[in-house]
Amino acid sequence: MAIFILRRVLYMIPTLIVISFLSFVIIQAPPGDFLTSYAAQLRAQGDEVDEARLEALRVRYGLGEPFYKQYWKWISGILLRNDWGQSMEWQKPVKDLIWERLALTAALSLSSLFVSWFIAIPIGVYSATHQYSWLDYLMTFFSFVGLGTPGFLLALIIMYLAQSQLGMNVGGLFSNEYMLAPWSLAKFVDMLKHIWIPMVILAFGSTAGNIRITRANLLDELNKPYVETARAKGLRENRLIWKYPVRVALNPFFSTVGWSLASLISGTTLVALVLSLQTTGPMLLRALTSQDMYLAGSFILLLSTLTVVGTLISDIALAIADPRIRVN
Amino acid sequence: MKKIVKRGQVSRREFMRLSALAGAGAFVAACGGAGPAAPAEEAPAAAAPAEAPAADAPAAAPSTYNEAPMLADLVSAGSLPPVDERLPSTPMVMPVAEMTGSYGGTFRRGFKGVSDRWGPTKMQDRGMAWYDQDLNMQPRIAESWEINEDASSWTFHMREGMKWSDGTPFTTESIQWWYDNELKNETLTPAPSSSWTTGADATLMELEVADDYTFTLKFSDPNPLFIYKVGRLTNALYEPGHYMAQFHMDLTDDQAALEAASKEAGFESWDQYYTDRNNWYLNPEKPSVGPWLAKNELSNELFLMERNPYFFAVDADGNQLPYVDNVEHRLFETPDVFNLWIINGEIDFQNRHVGLDSFTLFKENEEQGDYQVMIGSSAGHVAIQMNLTTKNEPLREFFNNRDVRVALSLAVDREAMNELIYDGLLTPRQYSPLSKSPQFYEKLSNAYIEYDVDQANSLLDGAGYERGADGIRVFPGTSDPVSFVIEGTDQPGTQGEQAVLQVIKYYEDVGVKASYKGFERSLYEEHWGANEIEAAWWGGDRTVLPIVAPWIFLGTMIDRPWADAWGKWRNSGDSDPNAEEPPADHWIRDIWAVWDQIEVEPDSDKRNELFTQILDIWAEELPMVGYLGESPALIIVKNGVHNYLPGFPIDDTTGDEHLLNTETYFWESA
Numbered sequence: 001m002a003i004f005i006l007r008r009v010l011y012m013i014p015t016l017i018v019i020s021f022l023s024f025v026i027i028q029a030p031p032g033d034f035l036t037s038y039a040a041q042l043r044a045q046g047d048e049v050d051e052a053r054l055e056a057l058r059v060r061y062g063l064g065e066p067f068y069k070q071y072w073k074w075i076s077g078i079l080l081r082n083d084w085g086q087s088m089e090w091q092k093p094v095k096d097l098i099w100e101r102l103a104l105t106a107a108l109s110l111s112s113l114f115v116s117w118f119i120a121i122p123i124g125v126y127s128a129t130h131q132y133s134w135l136d137y138l139m140t141f142f143s144f145v146g147l148g149t150p151g152f153l154l155a156l157i158i159m160y161l162a163q164s165q166l167g168m169n170v171g172g173l174f175s176n177e178y179m180l181a182p183w184s185l186a187k188f189v190d191m192l193k194h195i196w197i198p199m200v201i202l203a204f205g206s207t208a209g210n211i212r213i214t215r216a217n218l219l220d221e222l223n224k225p226y227v228e229t230a231r232a233k234g235l236r237e238n239r240l241i242w243k244y245p246v247r248v249a250l251n252p253f254f255s256t257v258g259w260s261l262a263s264l265i266s267g268t269t270l271v272a273l274v275l276s277l278q279t280t281g282p283m284l285l286r287a288l289t290s291q292d293m294y295l296a297g298s299f300i301l302l303l304s305t306l307t308v309v310g311t312l313i314s315d316i317a318l319a320i321a322d323p324r325i326r327v328n
Numbered sequence: 329m330k331k332i333v334k335r336g337q338v339s340r341r342e343f344m345r346l347s348a349l350a351g352a353g354a355f356v357a358a359c360g361g362a363g364p365a366a367p368a369e370e371a372p373a374a375a376a377p378a379e380a381p382a383a384d385a386p387a388a389a390p391s392t393y394n395e396a397p398m399l400a401d402l403v404s405a406g407s408l409p410p411v412d413e414r415l416p417s418t419p420m421v422m423p424v425a426e427m428t429g430s431y432g433g434t435f436r437r438g439f440k441g442v443s444d445r446w447g448p449t450k451m452q453d454r455g456m457a458w459y460d461q462d463l464n465m466q467p468r469i470a471e472s473w474e475i476n477e478d479a480s481s482w483t484f485h486m487r488e489g490m491k492w493s494d495g496t497p498f499t500t501e502s503i504q505w506w507y508d509n510e511l512k513n514e515t516l517t518p519a520p521s522s523s524w525t526t527g528a529d530a531t532l533m534e535l536e537v538a539d540d541y542t543f544t545l546k547f548s549d550p551n552p553l554f555i556y557k558v559g560r561l562t563n564a565l566y567e568p569g570h571y572m573a574q575f576h577m578d579l580t581d582d583q584a585a586l587e588a589a590s591k592e593a594g595f596e597s598w599d600q601y602y603t604d605r606n607n608w609y610l611n612p613e614k615p616s617v618g619p620w621l622a623k624n625e626l627s628n629e630l631f632l633m634e635r636n637p638y639f640f641a642v643d644a645d646g647n648q649l650p651y652v653d654n655v656e657h658r659l660f661e662t663p664d665v666f667n668l669w670i671i672n673g674e675i676d677f678q679n680r681h682v683g684l685d686s687f688t689l690f691k692e693n694e695e696q697g698d699y700q701v702m703i704g705s706s707a708g709h710v711a712i713q714m715n716l717t718t719k720n721e722p723l724r725e726f727f728n729n730r731d732v733r734v735a736l737s738l739a740v741d742r743e744a745m746n747e748l749i750y751d752g753l754l755t756p757r758q759y760s761p762l763s764k765s766p767q768f769y770e771k772l773s774n775a776y777i778e779y780d781v782d783q784a785n786s787l788l789d790g791a792g793y794e795r796g797a798d799g800i801r802v803f804p805g806t807s808d809p810v811s812f813v814i815e816g817t818d819q820p821g822t823q824g825e826q827a828v829l830q831v832i833k834y835y836e837d838v839g840v841k842a843s844y845k846g847f848e849r850s851l852y853e854e855h856w857g858a859n860e861i862e863a864a865w866w867g868g869d870r871t872v873l874p875i876v877a878p879w880i881f882l883g884t885m886i887d888r889p890w891a892d893a894w895g896k897w898r899n900s901g902d903s904d905p906n907a908e909e910p911p912a913d914h915w916i917r918d919i920w921a922v923w924d925q926i927e928v929e930p931d932s933d934k935r936n937e938l939f940t941q942i943l944d945i946w947a948e949e950l951p952m953v954g955y956l957g958e959s960p961a962l963i964i965v966k967n968g969v970h971n972y973l974p975g976f977p978i979d980d981t982t983g984d985e986h987l988l989n990t991e992t993y994f995w996e997s998a
């Protein structure tokens with residue numbers, strides 16, 4: 001097992017190097033650079049844009065330098081000095097910006113992930129074991145509705161209802177008075193008042209999907225001979241279902257944990273945008289559109305690292321959960 | 329030296345007389361006498377400002393000026409000097425649009441992040457002068473100014489006793505410091521902004537300081553429009569040197585410490601750190617002269633501003649401004665949340681980001697949200713730019729034919745388009761100065777705006793573009809259909825996109841084929857940058873005071889590419905590979921020749937007269953075809969907020985909804 005993990009970690013290094021290089025290429029691919037989009041923004045605002053001034057700024061940010069130099073400057077900063085560069089748009093160090101928002105994002109994504117599986121697994125198991133019962137039909141109906149409703153639309157509807165029916169202050173995770181306050185019990189309670197909207201929305205869509213996955217996988221397993229055998233040997237039905245087929249049916253849960261790590265950052269983007277949540281998704285999107293390359297590049301690098309690490313974790317978890325999987 | 333008495337100075341004097349505070353005229357005051365607002369017993373204080381009177385005068389002495397309760401508390405607690413000492417001896421008397429206000433309260437507004445700083449900065453960045461309701465420039469930080477015969481030398485008189493927000497005197501030293509250490513420092517200013525240079529070789533202005541309150545800016549060429557460039561100042565012309573010196577490598581006491589501090593903050597060199605510390609909205613510690621002070625950084629979810637106790641202006645009754653204690657800007661990502669805030673009554677006063685396409689939504693909820701939707705006039709126009717210098721030769725010939733442009737103006741039913749897409753809220757007109765503008769010119773606004781398909785067809789027939797078999801016109805001598813691509817950034821579903829599709833339908837009725845391509849902005853920029861645009865759908869603004877921002881009329885604002893390559897030639901000569909010299913006898917040269925005269929004409933009436941000549945050429949040639957304009961701009965005003973009036977232009981040049989001095993807007997106390 002240890003050798004397996006070590007080998008996988010070693011594989012990760014070239015993968016990450018290639019990814020970091022590719023992501024830098026992609027960020028540079030659209031025409032222009034941060035300053036062209038900055039200049040366009042200034043023009044739209046009515047400011048006069050001096051070409052000479054832009055040129056000077058370009059030199060200051062090192063935007064005119066050849067590609068490999070810019071890449072080296074960026075990647076060596078990260079590796080050697082833990083310096084992720086400066087966000088041109090926010091005029092703040094990238095690492096401060098990212099970490100500031102990461103905790104909130106992770107809390108939101110993780111909680112909705114667990115809520116979603118917590119609801120999905122029992123329902124999925126019930127649906128599979130009681131296939132074609134009226135409750136199964138009802139659950140199936142709801143999961144299809146859930147799958148078919150885009151999260152942002154749901155966000156808009158819930159936000160409107162919360163505002164017009166409950167008179168809530170919507171958008172963001174805090175009320176104005178707590179937004180800048182240090183953490184306290186009152187602030188936490190205030191957050192709970194707001195966080196249920198994104199949690200419900202995020203959990204709604206994924207719960208629906210997870211119910212379908214659990215149900216389908218379990219149905220596959222239920223007809224297998226080992227289930228018959230166990231039943232013939234007189235194992236109690238409840239114990240039988242939960243101990244053997246459900247465990248196998250949960251493989252997708254483990255194999256997607258890896259992806260969930262990356263979606264901690266980017267998965268909630270659309271909903272976060274609509275709800276004006278100060279999570280990492282909207283920031284990543286904006287960094288990409290304004291070609292704020294160090295911020296965008298660092299995000300993409302972080303996302304890829306999390307995906308690669310996540311895949312490893314998935315594999316390990318899977319190997320532990322499913323004894324049939326051989327390390328070799 | 330010729331003294332030019334501004335129209336507004338007369339009205340200001342009159343204003344002061346009416347408010348029973350009057351004494352000597354404004355010019356006498358400027359020369360350093362007792363301020364007109366200072367009564368006799370206070371005269372010594374005015375003559376010798378600074379701290380001396382504070383020690384002598386007993387606390388009970390009645391003060392000349394009034395202040396906000398929150399400041400009065402600080403004064404009685406001893407942590408702030410009395411209001412009379414905080415104000416200059418001749419404070420600016422700011423006109424109020426409706427009535428004298430009362431103190432207190434908060435304005436809640438929305439913003440979209442650090443890159444959207446203009447909401448806060450437009451209410452904060454104060455310059456030498458500002459517009460009155462007739463859009464003439466009146467003294468603001470400056471008490472008065474004079475110019476010489478050819479307007480190449482500008483002398484400003486500052487307000488004696490005016491102070492930075494930390495109580496340090498605001499004198500010509502602040503100007504000198506900026507000039508010496510920022511403008512002339514090549515690390516900080518590699519290329520000075522065109523505001524501070526004149527002439528073809530961009531000669532930098534010279535600064536001459538006469539005394540603590542008088543300075544002169546000398547330009548190598550006449551610069552009569554200079555005052556408009558110092559209306560709203562961000563980190564320019566004046567700087568708190570006593571504070572900023574610590575971030576300046578040449579002036580700091582400890583260079584190593586500064587080096588370390590900028591590294592610590594994540595910057596590669598001290599000038600980046602300096603630039604960062606120099607922004608009041610990123611560095612709340614930097615002293616300011618604006619009406620409010622930042623309490624935290626703009627990169628927060630909630631940006632807070634609180635009143636500046638040293639703000640230099642009062643109302644006619646001697647109440648120190650601003651009226652409102654606090655301003656809050658709350659971050660949002662998409663308009664949906666912002667619109668919900670509005671209809672829920674959580675936005676107190678704002679035009680920025682209030683979209684016209686949600687007009688009905690806002691109106692429906694006026695009562696529930698306890699606000700009012702005020703309507704101002706936006707500078708924007710619905711217009712098409714046909715690139716007269718497109719690389720597609722036959723198309724270039726087509727666009728350059730005046731009859732073609734007139735025909736494409738006549739071919740569109742502006743009334744119907746207005747009703748269909750804009751609920752009839754706009755006005756059919758060409759791209760031209762707004763009716764509220766001093767440069768308004770009806771001849772251009774109404775040139776060829778009637779709907780006349782027959783006339784359009786006969787013009788196109790006469791120009792030699794006959795209809796082919798399928799009804800689409802062909803280029804003369806060929807069977808190639810006349811067809812072109814209109815590029816823009818309006819995305820599907822927006823009013824802008826609906827409008828261009830409608831225009832394309834009208835074109836088709838007269839046998840001209842066009843199609844619309846919506847691009848991501850950076851690609852659009854790339855296209856006009858390389859003169860690869862056939863036609864653009866980018867509208868046109870800057871119509872409130874085009875004499876201050878004339879670039880669209882001159883064709884030199886190339887993102888409105890009606891003469892892409894020619895504009896580039898005018899801007900940067902042959903150094904731009906895509907630049908092209910216009911033909912020798914072309915009318916665009918006449919436009920530029922007139923503008924060259926305007927730029928050095930000290931007399932404003934003559935300037936307007938000359939500008940009319942440019943508008944005459946426009947009315948004749950229609951360089952870019954406008955369809956609709958005078959678009960309403962929406963301002964959300966909570967019930968109980970006063971001193972802003974509907975009907976004023978909303979344009980960047982005039983500070984959007986802050987034109988009437990946000991310092992004077994107030995909450996009616998309950």
